[in-house]
Amino acid sequence: MYKAFKMKLYPGFEEEYERRHNELWPEMREMIHTHGGKNYSIFLDRETLTLFGYIEIDNEELWEKGADTVINRKWWDFMADIMETNPDNSPVSVDLKPLFHLD
Template sequence: MTDNTSTRICFILRVKPEMLEEYRERHAAVWPEMLEALAATGWRNYSLFLDDDGLLVGYLETDDFATAQAAMAETAVNARWQAEMSAYFTQLEGRPDESMRVLPLVFNLEQQLAAATFAEERKTEQ
């Protein structure tokens, strides 16, 4: 269940087609230190989805994305991870974690259900 105070973040990057399998292998067993750093800096429910054409879609929930990114940027493990991961991506403007293209949220089922329920409850109260 998603916490109502969380911000949902979805981002995209592009993995080089010739490196797809190696990228998948690297993410099958991410360094424990990296996993711990992500959790400690507020990255929750973090998932990556990779299409066969190289489109990488990331999703996470956090209280404050800018704060979570900044906290990760200060960790030594993130610097090592980003240095290694940068070889896998195309069209980077800096490190991978600085080049994510964040997509705007246009629909969320739980938010709309809650709004509809609230509106219906207001009708019955009147």
């Protein structure tokens, strides 16, 4: 199963966003894998500062439980100053509907 979504970066934080993800905390990496996430990529549309995320997950229920982990909440707080977030600091994220897939 796979998911695609979009988020929004604040202007001027492109390099910082990339740096933080290149230095992804080991505990965050472990949480993603423990909750069934793999083959995770995030892309940036430089014109609109829209982030496009793609991740393969084992199942939706297990993946959603990762959002309530302490390390995930800490990551949201860490990223809140450079991207659009909700009141709980979770990223404003819009799921994208799959229309075509080719293996």
